[in-house]
Amino acid sequence: MIEFDRVSFSYGNRFVLNDLSFSVHEDERVAILGGSGDGKTTILKLIIGLLRPDSGKILIDGEDITEKTEDELRDIRIKFSMVFQDGALFDSLSVKENVAFPLREYTKMSEEEIDRKVRELLRRVGLEEAIGYMPEELSGGMHRRVAIMRSMAAFQPKMFLYDEATTGLDPVSADVICKLILDISEQGGGFIIVTHKVFDAFKLAERFMFLKSGTIIFDGDKKKMLHSTIPEIQIFLRELNWS
Amino acid sequence: MKKKAKELISDLQDFYLLSYHGLMGVVRRPFYFKDLIEQMDYAGSGSFFIILLISLFIGMALSLQLSAELSRLGMKMYTGKIVGISIIREIGPVLTALVFAGRVGSGIASELGSMVLGHQVDTLRVFGVDPVKKLVTPRILSALIMLPVLTIIGDCVSLFGAYYIAVFVSHQSGTFFWSSIRDILIYENVLAGSIKPFIFGSLIACISCYMGLSTKGGAIGLRRTTTRAVVASFIAIIVADFILTRVLLYVLGFSV
Numbered sequence: 064m065i066e067f068d069r070v071s072f073s074y075g076n077r078f079v080l081n082d083l084s085f086s087v088h089e090d091e092r093v094a095i096l097g098g099s100g101d102g103k104t105t106i107l108k109l110i111i112g113l114l115r116p117d118s119g120k121i122l123i124d125g126e127d128i129t130e131k132t133e134d135e136l137r138d139i140r141i142k143f144s145m146v147f148q149d150g151a152l153f154d155s156l157s158v159k160e161n162v163a164f165p166l167r168e169y170t171k172m173s174e175e176e177i178d179r180k181v182r183e184l185l186r187r188v189g190l191e192e193a194i195g196y197m198p199e200e201l202s203g204g205m206h207r208r209v210a211i212m213r214s215m216a217a218f219q220p221k222m223f224l225y226d227e228a229t230t231g232l233d234p235v236s237a238d239v240i241c242k243l244i245l246d247i248s249e250q251g252g253g254f255i256i257v258t259h260k261v262f263d264a265f266k267l268a269e270r271f272m273f274l275k276s277g278t279i280i281f282d283g284d285k286k287k288m289l290h291s292t293i294p295e296i297q298i299f300l301r302e303l304n305w306s
Numbered sequence: 307m308k309k310k311a312k313e314l315i316s317d318l319q320d321f322y323l324l325s326y327h328g329l330m331g332v333v334r335r336p337f338y339f340k341d342l343i344e345q346m347d348y349a350g351s352g353s354f355f356i357i358l359l360i361s362l363f364i365g366m367a368l369s370l371q372l373s374a375e376l377s378r379l380g381m382k383m384y385t386g387k388i389v390g391i392s393i394i395r396e397i398g399p400v401l402t403a404l405v406f407a408g409r410v411g412s413g414i415a416s417e418l419g420s421m422v423l424g425h426q427v428d429t430l431r432v433f434g435v436d437p438v439k440k441l442v443t444p445r446i447l448s449a450l451i452m453l454p455v456l457t458i459i460g461d462c463v464s465l466f467g468a469y470y471i472a473v474f475v476s477h478q479s480g481t482f483f484w485s486s487i488r489d490i491l492i493y494e495n496v497l498a499g500s501i502k503p504f505i506f507g508s509l510i511a512c513i514s515c516y517m518g519l520s521t522k523g524g525a526i527g528l529r530r531t532t533t534r535a536v537v538a539s540f541i542a543i544i545v546a547d548f549i550l551t552r553v554l555l556y557v558l559g560f561s562v
Contacts (some may be wrong), residue, residue: 137434289501
C-alpha cells in the first residue's frame with residue numbers, strides 16, 4: 064500500500080506539491096489527472112524514491128521511504144514497475160538489449176534463456192520482428208510497448224506506475240497501449256497512471272484523482288467525476304464530448 | 307550574491323562527490339567492462355585522426371617558426387632540441403587535451419544530458435543500477451587510459467612534422483635533429499609530459515559527466531550543458547597545466 068502523509072515538494076523556489084495526503088491499495092487502478100506542471104509525474108517519482116519530499120512521509124507497505132539510502136531503496140523499487148513518458152528506452156541499445164537489460168542486471172540467466180524470454184515478451188506485444196531494431200527506428204506506440212515489457216521482464220511487480228502512457232500517440236496506438244495495460248492488470252497488480260487524457264483514463268481506471276497546483280481537488284470514481292462541478296474538471300471532461 | 311555563492315559551493319560539493327564516487331567505482335563492483343570498451347573506442351579511435359592531423363601541423367608550424375627565428379641568430383641547430391622540449395613537456399599534452407575536451411568532453415556531456423532529459427538515468431535507478439558506476443566510471447577510466455595514449459601518438463607525429471620541416475625546408479641535418487631529440491628524452495622531461503595527460507583526462511571526464519548529469523531545461527539546457535562542459539574543461543586544463551608545470555619544475559629540480 065502507498066500512503067502519502069502531508070507530503071510537500073518543491074523544485075527550488077517553485078512549489079509543486081503542497082501538504083498532499085492520500086493512500087492507494089496495490090490492487091487499485093488509479094488515474095491521476097491534472098494539467099502540465101501540476102505535479103503528477105512528481106508523485107510517481109516520489110513513490111519510487113527518485114525524489115525526496117521537502118516534508119511529510121511516504122509509506123510503502125507501512126515503511127517510511129523518505130530517509131532510505133539509494134541501496135535500501137532497491138528493495139522498494141522492485142515492488143513497482145515504472146514506465147516513463149516516451150518509454151525512456153536506452154538509445155544506444157537495441158530493442159533486444161533494452162528488454163534484456165533488467166534480466167542481465169537481476170538474474171543469472173544464460174544468453175539462450177535471456178533470448179527466449181525477450182522473444183516471449185516481445186511476442187506478447189506483437190513486436191518480435193522488431194527485436195533487432197534500435198529505439199530510433201520505432202514508432203511512439205512501439206516505444207511504449209517495448210518499455211512496458213522491459214519494466215516487467217525481470218521481476219513480478221506488485222504495482223505498475225505509468226507516466227503519460229498514451230500521450231502523443233494516435234488513437235489506434237493509444238488503444239493498443241490501454242488494452243495492454245488492462246491485460247497486465249487483469250493478471251494481477253494494480254496501477255497508477257498519470258495522464259491528462261480523460262478518455263484514456265476512463266477506459267483504464269476505477270478511481271480518479273485530480274491534481275491542481277500541487278493539491279488534490281478531487282478523489283472519486285467515474286460517476287462522481289462526471290457529475291463534478293469543479294470548473295477544471297469540467298474543462299477536462301469536454302474532451303469526452305469531442306471524442 | 308549570497309545565494310549565488312551558496313549555489314556555487316553546493317555545485318562544487320556535488321562535483322567533488324561525483325568525481326570521488328566515479329573514481330572509486332574503478333575498484334568497486336560491479337564492473338561494466340563492455341561500457342568501458344565502448345567508451346575507449348569512442349574516445350580513442352574516434353579522436354585518433356583529428357589528433358594526428360592537428361599534431362602534425364602544429365609540429366610543422368613550430369619547426370618553421372623556430373627555424374626562421376633561430377637561423378637569424380645563427381642557432382638553427384637548436385631547432386630539434388627546443389621543438390622537442392616544447393612538444394613533449396607542454397604543447398603535446400595541452401593540445402591533445404584541448405582537442406579531447408572539445409570532441410570527447412562535449413560528447414559525454416551531451417549524451418548524459420540527453421539521457422537525463424529522456425529519463426534514461428531515472429530508468430537505471432529504477433532498475434537498481436547506480437548511474438555513477440554505469441555511466442561515470444567507464445568514462446573516467448576511458449579518459450585516463452586513452453588521453454595518455456593519444457598524447458604519446460600526438461607527440462610522435464608532431465616531432466615527425468617538425469623533422470620534415472627542419473630537414474626538407476630548413477635544410478638541417480636529420481641525424482643531428484634526431485640526436486637532439488634523443489638528448490632531451492631524459493627522465494625529467496618524459497615524466498613532466500606524461501603526468502599531465504592523466505590529470506587532464508580525469509578533469510575532462512569528471513567535468514563533462516557532472517555537467518551532463520546536472521542538465522535541466524530541454525534543448526536549450528542541453529546546449530548550455532555542452533558549452534559549459536567544453537569551456538570549463540578548457541579553463542581547467544590551462545589552469546591545471548600552469549600549476550602542474552610549476553610543481554613539476556620544482557619537484558624535478560629545474561631552476562627557473
